[in-house]
Amino acid sequence: MRIVWGFLSGLVFGLGLVISGMANPAKVLNFLDLAGTWDPSLAFVMGGATLTAFVGYRLVWRRKAPVLEQSFDIPKTTAIDRPLLTGAALFGIGWGIGGFCPGPAWTALPLLAPGTLVFLPAMLAGLWLGARIKAGGHLQGKGATS
Secondary structure (H helix, E strand, O other): OHHHHHHHHHHHHHHHHHHHOOOOHHHHHHHHOOOOOOOOHHHHHHHHHHHHHHHHHHHHOOOOOOOOOOOOOOOOOOOOOHHHHHHHHHHHHHHHHHOOOHHHHHHHHHHOOHHHHHHHHHHHHHHHHHHHHHHHOOOOOOOOOO
16 A cells, blocks of 8 residues: 555656646756746745645644654754765756756656756766765775775
């Protein structure tokens, strides 16, 4: 049953991204272009998402546990450190250059637009590289010697 709810949640999220225009990198880039063809409509999408999350969290935190889990999976750390800031900066730079963040990039994949076909593999390579760096602190293979 958990897989069904996960699929339905992803479907609703993906449809929301497509309907809101987030799967269109031109719309995102126009929102970021304050001095040119600025399109403020994305601010309404973000405002709606913020309001929905605000209300949703207030309702969820009233429960002892999530519906499909034994307990909430809450991060242990609240530190604002270099990895967090670096990740946020890389995310923002990628969003600004490509016009995508990860969710909309996946929803735009069926359109086979050249920008999507470049962005998605680059994003996956960056995720792989980040995981390798985090796991070992370097890029050497497990069998490599210094």
